[in-house]
Amino acid sequence: xxxxxxxxxxxxxxxxxxxxxxxxxxxxxxxxxxxxxxxxxxxxxxxxxxxxxxxxxxxxxxxxxxxxxxxxxxxxxxxxxxxxxxxxxxxxxxxxxxxxxxxxxxxxxxxxxxxxxxxxxxxxxxxxxxxxxxxxxxxxxxxxxxxxxxxxxxxxxxxxxxxxxxxxxxxxxxxxxxxxxxxxxxxxxxxxxxxxxxxxxxxxxxxxxxxxxxxxxxxxxxxxxxxxxxxxxxxxxxxxxxxxxxxxxxxxxxxxxxxxxxxxxxxxxxxxxxxxxxxxxxxxxxxxxxxxxxxxxxxxxxxxxxxxxxxxxxxxxxxxxxxxxxxxxxxxxxxxxxxxxxxxxxxxxxxxxxxxxxxxxxxxxxxxxxxxxxxxxxxxxxxxxxxxxxxxx
Amino acid sequence: xxxxxxxxxxxxxxxxxxxxxxxxxxxxxxxxxxxxxxxxxxxxxxxxxxxxxxxxxxxxxxxxxxxxxxxxxxxxxxxxxxxxxxxxxxxxxxxxxxxxxxxxxxxxxxxxxxxxxxxxxxxxxxxxxxxxxxxxxxxxxxxxxxxxxxxxxxxxxxxxxxxxxxxxxxxxxxxxxxxxxxxxxxxxxxxxxxxxxxxxxxxxxxxxxxxxxxxxxxxxxxxxxxxxxxxxxxxxxxxxxxxxxxxxxxxxxxxxxxxxxxxxxxxxxxxxxxxxxxxxxxxxxxxxxxxxxxxxxxxxxxxxxxxxxxxxxxxxxxxxxxxxxxxxxxxxxxxxxxxxxxxxx
Numbered sequence: 001x002x003x004x005x006x007x008x009x010x011x012x013x014x015x016x017x018x019x020x021x022x023x024x025x026x027x028x029x030x031x032x033x034x035x036x037x038x039x040x041x042x043x044x045x046x047x048x049x050x051x052x053x054x055x056x057x058x059x060x061x062x063x064x065x066x067x068x069x070x071x072x073x074x075x076x077x078x079x080x081x082x083x084x085x086x087x088x089x090x091x092x093x094x095x096x097x098x099x100x101x102x103x104x105x106x107x108x109x110x111x112x113x114x115x116x117x118x119x120x121x122x123x124x125x126x127x128x129x130x131x132x133x134x135x136x137x138x139x140x141x142x143x144x145x146x147x148x149x150x151x152x153x154x155x156x157x158x159x160x161x162x163x164x165x166x167x168x169x170x171x172x173x174x175x176x177x178x179x180x181x182x183x184x185x186x187x188x189x190x191x192x193x194x195x196x197x198x199x200x201x202x203x204x205x206x207x208x209x210x211x212x213x214x215x216x217x218x219x220x221x222x223x224x225x226x227x228x229x230x231x232x233x234x235x236x237x238x239x240x241x242x243x244x245x246x247x248x249x250x251x252x253x254x255x256x257x258x259x260x261x262x263x264x265x266x267x268x269x270x271x272x273x274x275x276x277x278x279x280x281x282x283x284x285x286x287x288x289x290x291x292x293x294x295x296x297x298x299x300x301x302x303x304x305x306x307x308x309x310x311x312x313x314x315x316x317x318x319x320x321x322x323x324x325x326x327x328x329x330x331x332x333x334x335x336x337x338x339x340x341x342x343x344x345x346x347x348x349x350x351x352x353x354x355x356x357x358x359x360x361x362x363x364x365x366x367x368x369x370x371x372x373x374x375x376x377x378x379x380x381x382x383x384x385x386x387x388x389x390x391x392x393x
Numbered sequence: 394x395x396x397x398x399x400x401x402x403x404x405x406x407x408x409x410x411x412x413x414x415x416x417x418x419x420x421x422x423x424x425x426x427x428x429x430x431x432x433x434x435x436x437x438x439x440x441x442x443x444x445x446x447x448x449x450x451x452x453x454x455x456x457x458x459x460x461x462x463x464x465x466x467x468x469x470x471x472x473x474x475x476x477x478x479x480x481x482x483x484x485x486x487x488x489x490x491x492x493x494x495x496x497x498x499x500x501x502x503x504x505x506x507x508x509x510x511x512x513x514x515x516x517x518x519x520x521x522x523x524x525x526x527x528x529x530x531x532x533x534x535x536x537x538x539x540x541x542x543x544x545x546x547x548x549x550x551x552x553x554x555x556x557x558x559x560x561x562x563x564x565x566x567x568x569x570x571x572x573x574x575x576x577x578x579x580x581x582x583x584x585x586x587x588x589x590x591x592x593x594x595x596x597x598x599x600x601x602x603x604x605x606x607x608x609x610x611x612x613x614x615x616x617x618x619x620x621x622x623x624x625x626x627x628x629x630x631x632x633x634x635x636x637x638x639x640x641x642x643x644x645x646x647x648x649x650x651x652x653x654x655x656x657x658x659x660x661x662x663x664x665x666x667x668x669x670x671x672x673x674x675x676x677x678x679x680x681x682x683x684x685x686x687x688x689x690x691x692x693x694x695x696x697x698x699x700x701x702x703x704x705x706x707x708x709x710x711x712x713x714x715x716x717x718x719x720x721x722x723x724x725x726x727x728x729x730x731x732x733x734x735x736x737x738x
Contacts, residue, residue, distance in 0.1 A: 042698040054695055080682065081698040086643065087443060090636070091679060094436040094563070114549065115638040122561060136546060179536070181545040181640060 056314025183233020453624025505622025660719030
């Protein structure tokens with residue numbers, strides 16, 4: 001085809017500029033800043049948590065920077081939306097790490113954490129935490145540059161089962177979980193743990209993810225006649241269905257859940273089914289005042305409206321990141337994955353300012369601490385129902 | 394303006410590219426693809442590899458749906474079969490990467506042939522529903538055949554090795570993915586110059602007439618399913634080497650819909666359509682993120698993330714309203730404009 005010479009020249013120039021713009025498109029990074037990158041699910045199925053996490057990280061970064069930063073260096077938080085999809089998460093990771101010198105990263109899912117692990121090990125410059133509590137990641141040998149901000153799902157079940165064994169020795173327990181990696185994660189090891197604690201697992205019900213009609217499963221559950229039913233692998237649905245139908249059929253079980261089911265607003269959405277709903281939560285809730293809680297007071301100052309447990313998780317993650325960086329810089333070491341992880345593991349009897357009720361130590365990849373909360377419909381709040389239980393003591 | 398491309402032999406008439414200008418542009422494209430990894434950063438390399446994998450899979454789907462008229466929502470299931478084959482072979486036996494990819498294609502091809510059997514009795518939307526069954530059956534097998542697939546936790550894939558070099562960065566694996574994709578696209582383009590390709594098109598246009606003309610429907614429909622799943626299997630295998638983790642949740646039904654959308658937006662029944670459609674569906678959400686970044690509002694990323702998803706949907710709808718034959722037709726219209734300049738099209 002014949003284009004006139006001048007036109008060809010302009011086309012060529014345009015294409016060249018476009019290519020150069022794309023290739024050199026890195027933002028101007030300030031070298032002294034310590035960058036926290038984030039693959040955050042701001043849209044999609046996990047958006048309710050993602051927005052909370054985003055606010056939590058932002059707020060703690062603000063607290064640190066307002067106090068002068070770490071050794072005069074400011075924290076800079078660079079998030080990207082991922083819609084909770086693994087390929088978008090990885091793309092966000094690549095984008096942020098190519099435009100900035102990143103030392104700390106927050107990942108949005110277990111899938112992302114597993115996918116990016118080999119890249120993290122190859123790069124060696126980043127310490128990563130995230131919204132995942134998967135037991136698989138709680139393995140310092142396989143995941144040396146990652147950690148969980150809280151107990152893993154198996155440890156959560158461990159805390160619940162120990163509470164049950166204390167309250168009612170020899171009780172019958174049923175597990176209701178979703179047919180996903182998230183749901184199946186702690187079930188096998190928890191079966192063993194229940195037996196060793198003298199509890200009997202009278203029923204295990206696996207539901208397809210996103211199922212709405214659970215009437216057949218409720219009938220199975222009623223036949224199991226458990227004293228305690230633990231739900232895992234769900235956020236809200238179909239737990240209220242189970243509870244309402246179970247109660248109608250005369251079930252006398254106590255109903256319990258794990259981290260992602262336990263946010264106050266989520267539980268209160270259950271309506272009457274929420275009364276007496278229990279579960280394990282590693283952090284204090286936004287509104288708690290008993291005990292020594294200076295960080296919670298600060299959060300309430302910065303944010304007058306209720307903040308979800310996802311917010312607290314993001315907030316605590318950034319607190320731990322900051323502590324790891326402080327210790328690494330204080331020891332005169334370079335900010336890389338290995339040093340940051342070692343600094344993190346050196347955290348012993350650390351005071352989180354009231355976010356977790358006991359001083360914490362991070363010996364491996366998780367923080368196996370939590371306490372049982374029970375929903376009080378009258379006050380519309382989750383209230384503590386046990387002492388802080390620490391699994392590594 | 395282009396004048397006088399009068400072919401004098403059947404071979405010349407059938408040629409995919411017939412003018413020197415086309416060959417020159419192709420050569421330039423080739424040079425650009427070779428130079429690309431040296432010019433851009435990790436993020437764009439990652440996107441390029443992802444786009445190439447999606448192009449390969451979309452081309453496969455186009456063979457089945459665009460050229461043979463058999464609507465399929467099982468593309469992700471076949472990719473999953475390919476990915477798991479590669480993962481299992483690489484993790485367990487360490488066999489050479491190319492062999493694993495061919496095995497992935499063959500396993501997916503077998504799966505595709507089985508799923509294609511209903512296509513003889515069932516057509517159109519009903520066939521689409523039957524292929525959704527493939528998605529669910531595949532997911533069940535992936536999640537429960539723990540001995541081979543590692544159950545719900547999935548498998549992690551060691552990197553492909555070529556002459557001792559581990560392909561563990563986007564830069565290195567680009568040199569595996571891109572030539573394979575080019576080969577597959579060229580293969581698909583050439584397929585439609587052969588008897589088999591013409592048989593597929595005949596089946597799409599009116600399968601009863603095709604049967605009357607002597608095209609054995611069973612054989613060709615199954616062949617179409619098989620070929621398309623072979624492409625999906627190889628693309629899935631490349632996906633496994635690229636992401637290095639394969640879980641049952643990596644290939645949801647939504648991914649099949651993604652590919653169907655890619656070929657509809659790109660242009661069904663054209664090779665260029667699969668390429669443009671895959672590029673569009675993969676890159677536009679990322680480019681929209683750049684647009685949001687450049688906006689002067691504070692916290693634009695958070696505030697506008699749902700808006701981004703809506704804009705993406707609106708773009709798909711917009712393209713289809715203004716050009717129902719897809720991006721390939723828009724491309725051809727622009728080309729025609731340049732060919733016939735200064736006359737109107």
